[in-house]
Amino acid sequence: MFLGTYTPRLDEKGRLILPAKYRDELSYGLVLTRGQERCIYVFSQREFEKQHEQLAQASLTSRRARDYARVFLSGASDEVPDKQGRVTIPQVLRTYGGLDREVTVIGAGNRIEIWDSTAWQQYLDEQEDVFSDTDED
DSSP states (O other): OBOOEEOOBBOTTSEEEOOHHHHHHHTTOEEEEEOGGGOEEEEEHHHHHHHHHHHHHSOTTOHHHHHHHHHHHHTOEEEOOOTTSEEEOOHHHHHHHTOOSBEEEEEOBSSEEEEEHHHHHHHHHHHHHHHHHOOOO
């Protein structure tokens, strides 16, 4: 399970040093793709295969399912971290996520999310009241 918040920087080649806690799980490969709220999702290869299986079970007659699968899969890029634990984020995904140098990496259970640091802080500020007001319902 991926947990925590980290603030690495992208280098000039668009590479991200993965947090040390995440490297073992991702050392054999990972998949980066478009996430919701303009973040980048990072899945282990195994978890991405599970996500794909769920998408494949959706009805082809469902326009929403087809649209979601197209956006999700067309932005996907499989990568293998280098020996220093760096992974290159493709330009198309950096553009989608508005990523520059300052990024925030969060653990979100079965995936990692990469956010532009300013966008993450705005999202967190907006969600804190909702989080505080959430009860058993």
